[in-house]
Amino acid sequence: MKELLNDLIVIYDDCKSFFKPLVLFLVSVLAISLMNDSENKDDNGSRVSPAVFVLSFFTGIAYAFSLAIKNYKKDEKRLSGILVRVVACFLFIEAIILSGERVIGNDHFYRTENALHISTEKIALMDFILKDSEGSSVVRIAAPEEIAVCLRPYSSRFDPVFEQVDIDHLDKLTKEGQIIYEEFMYNDPDMKTVADAAMEAGCTYIVTDNEKYYPEFKLSEFGYELVSCIGSLEVYKLKGGDV
Amino acid sequence: MIFLLAFILFTVFSVLSLIAGYVIFIRTKHMDESLVTLYAQGMSAIVLIFCVLNTVCSLLGANIKFTGALWLSVIFFLELVFIFRDTRLFPVFVKEIKNELKKSFEQPVITYIFGAVIFLLMVLQIVFATGHVSSSYSVFKGVSYATMAYENGNIEVSHPMMMLYAWLSVLLRVHPLTMIFSILPFVMIPVYYAFEWSLSGKLFGNDKNIRLLMMLFFNIIQIWGFFDEKVMFLNVIMSYYRGSTFFVYAILPMILWFILDHLEKKKEADGDLDTETTFDEDEEELDMKNHRIVNARTVGIVLIISVILFAAAVYILNKKINSLYDATVALETRMGEGIDIKEFDDGSNTCYVIIKKDGMDVYGGSGEEKREELLDYLKGFDKKIDTWYLTKGSKEDKASYEYCKDKGLKVDRALYIDLEEYTE
Numbered sequence: 001m002k003e004l005l006n007d008l009i010v011i012y013d014d015c016k017s018f019f020k021p022l023v024l025f026l027v028s029v030l031a032i033s034l035m036n037d038s039e040n041k042d043d044n045g046s047r048v049s050p051a052v053f054v055l056s057f058f059t060g061i062a063y064a065f066s067l068a069i070k071n072y073k074k075d076e077k078r079l080s081g082i083l084v085r086v087v088a089c090f091l092f093i094e095a096i097i098l099s100g101e102r103v104i105g106n107d108h109f110y111r112t113e114n115a116l117h118i119s120t121e122k123i124a125l126m127d128f129i130l131k132d133s134e135g136s137s138v139v140r141i142a143a144p145e146e147i148a149v150c151l152r153p154y155s156s157r158f159d160p161v162f163e164q165v166d167i168d169h170l171d172k173l174t175k176e177g178q179i180i181y182e183e184f185m186y187n188d189p190d191m192k193t194v195a196d197a198a199m200e201a202g203c204t205y206i207v208t209d210n211e212k213y214y215p216e217f218k219l220s221e222f223g224y225e226l227v228s229c230i231g232s233l234e235v236y237k238l239k240g241g242d243v
Numbered sequence: 244m245i246f247l248l249a250f251i252l253f254t255v256f257s258v259l260s261l262i263a264g265y266v267i268f269i270r271t272k273h274m275d276e277s278l279v280t281l282y283a284q285g286m287s288a289i290v291l292i293f294c295v296l297n298t299v300c301s302l303l304g305a306n307i308k309f310t311g312a313l314w315l316s317v318i319f320f321l322e323l324v325f326i327f328r329d330t331r332l333f334p335v336f337v338k339e340i341k342n343e344l345k346k347s348f349e350q351p352v353i354t355y356i357f358g359a360v361i362f363l364l365m366v367l368q369i370v371f372a373t374g375h376v377s378s379s380y381s382v383f384k385g386v387s388y389a390t391m392a393y394e395n396g397n398i399e400v401s402h403p404m405m406m407l408y409a410w411l412s413v414l415l416r417v418h419p420l421t422m423i424f425s426i427l428p429f430v431m432i433p434v435y436y437a438f439e440w441s442l443s444g445k446l447f448g449n450d451k452n453i454r455l456l457m458m459l460f461f462n463i464i465q466i467w468g469f470f471d472e473k474v475m476f477l478n479v480i481m482s483y484y485r486g487s488t489f490f491v492y493a494i495l496p497m498i499l500w501f502i503l504d505h506l507e508k509k510k511e512a513d514g515d516l517d518t519e520t521t522f523d524e525d526e527e528e529l530d531m532k533n534h535r536i537v538n539a540r541t542v543g544i545v546l547i548i549s550v551i552l553f554a555a556a557v558y559i560l561n562k563k564i565n566s567l568y569d570a571t572v573a574l575e576t577r578m579g580e581g582i583d584i585k586e587f588d589d590g591s592n593t594c595y596v597i598i599k600k601d602g603m604d605v606y607g608g609s610g611e612e613k614r615e616e617l618l619d620y621l622k623g624f625d626k627k628i629d630t631w632y633l634t635k636g637s638k639e640d641k642a643s644y645e646y647c648k649d650k651g652l653k654v655d656r657a658l659y660i661d662l663e664e665y666t667e
Contacts, residue, residue, distance in 0.1 A: 021477065049506075055495045055502070059442050059499065061460065063443075066453055069453070069456060093463050103468055103469045108481070109371070149383045154390065154420065
């Protein structure tokens with residue numbers, strides 16, 4: 001029973017963010033439906049079936065709230081009536097705010113350094129690797145996730161061992177990709193394991209971050225040599241060039 | 244420079260969208276729609292045209308430059324043809340627009356202030372999206388297809404929006420990342436808001452204040468609209484460039500708009516609403532008969548044909564992908580079949596046989612009592628021996644080789660392998 005309860009809590013945690021807008025929408029649909037029913041039968045000009053808003057959830061929500069404000073004490077012209085409407089408006093805004101998280105802010109965004117929306121350090125790193133590997137059509141590379149996600153959007157010549165990783169579906173990665181990803185999750189990755197897996201995956205380059213990782217032994221002891229250091233990012237290249 | 248490019252792109256897209264919107268609405272007899280509605284519907288139409296052309300061109304193996312050029316040509320051609328087909332409708336349209344603009348200037352001051360606030364909120368979102376990077380890695384999802392198309396010219400059928408951005412990048416000579424993250428907010432975000440404004444008009448008529456209130460709620464939903472990574476495409480500020488966002492905030496609202504319009508027309512037909520028509524009904528009927536105005540049935544037939552063509556294109560593409568997959572699997576199987584390694588173990592020595600397509604290689608040998616057995620084993624493969632590798636210093640290997648050769652086994656050459664341990 002306890003396990004079932006725990007499972008239910010996990011499912012709830014997984015789904016609650018997803019269901020927030022859905023609940024808001026269902027409430028809005030119900031509100032539209034009730035308002036349509038309570039309207040004067042002769043005045044059916046503004047009636048819209050709430051079912052059509054399945055096509056556009058947020059239009060439905062915005063419409064429901066606006067309609068509620070419009071219909072609430074619509075014959076009231078006094079200041080008290082206007083105030084009640086303003087309060088209702090704030091309550092609706094509060095409902096929307098509580099249903100989601102603020103997008104504009106530091107939680108989900110940070111200021112860009114350039115028009116490419118990738119940090120200048122990473123651009124310098126990618127430019128270095130592209131220049132260093134001139135002549136080869138594809139550059140196989142192992143890098144931590146935050147760098148790996150920028151590689152292919154920057155140049156199609158990059159072929160990272162993994163990019164954005166879904167932690168629940170690590171099995172989608174190659175065997176080498178899984179090994180490297182798991183090692184890069186620690187602050188002290190076993191660089192021998194990383195180097196062996198990278199060689200197995202055919203990587204000519206490995207990128208690490210010396211501000212994030214503090215390995216016991218550097219990659220230079222396991223078949224790779226340090227070719228560049230850009231800010232905190234280190235570029236290691238396979239000794240002797242290609243795999 | 245980026246802002247200049249963004250402004251130019253916004254202007255060009257707006258002009259193309261407005262003309263496309265005008266064409267759509269004169270063909271579907273919506274002469275009294277606002278400029279914002281024309282812009283929104285026109286934008287959807289031209290992007291959809293690109294998506295269809297992208298599918299067709301990718302099947303034909305065309306590159307991104309050709310697809311983009313074809314798209315522009317088709318838009319220009321269609322817009323010009325439809326505009327000049329019924330030039331007499333243009334003055335009516337201009338008159339309607341003038342009336343609408345005149346009406347919009349007759350609003351109370353509070354409405355202007357409210358409108359300015361809503362507009363500023365939208366501009367704030369655009370500026371924010373341009374100047375900030377999302378900390379989620381998902382923002383780069385799919386962008387690599389645009390980069391690939393930009394660098395190699397190859398188009399990808401499954402990501403038409405990214406192909407459009409790639410082509411625009413080629414045209415303006417900017418990196419697709421710059422195009423998507425710094426220029427596109429100016430082009431895409433206004434379209435989604437235009438759709439909402441257009442829908443608010445259908446829902447609330449000419450009551451500008453309540454329409455603005457609806458826009459305010461929509462703005463708030465976007466600003467406080469982060470729910471989960473999985474539904475990130477539901478947020479305009481975070482995902483304005485995605486195909487799924489375009490579908491949710493442009494295609495579906497467009498369908499909703501036409502449904503609402505249909506319901507409104509139905510009510511009018513039932514006599515519930517008193518409306519004025521801008522068309523002379525008899526003249527309209529005559530035009531219909533002469534096929535000068537596209538009626539709903541024609542539009543329906545064209546849509547069905549488009550859907551069938553699209554389905555056929557997807558079917559052909561699937562077939563191609565499947566055959567390519569089968570070919571790859573067959574190739575892998577053949578490659579797997581090409582080389583096989585067998586092992587002959589007599590208890591103390593191991594002899595390895597590498598069987599290739601046209602012959603085989605042998606490594607090592609066997610003890611004296613098993614040599615006859617080894618000979619039979621090697622003869623059993625019925626292939627000539629290209630190379631027999633003998634370990635230097637191994638008497639067993641040398642004796643096995645000489646025995647087999649003396650017994651008539653054909654060996655092209657024998658090589659010694661010097662197994663010496665490497666020391667630094």
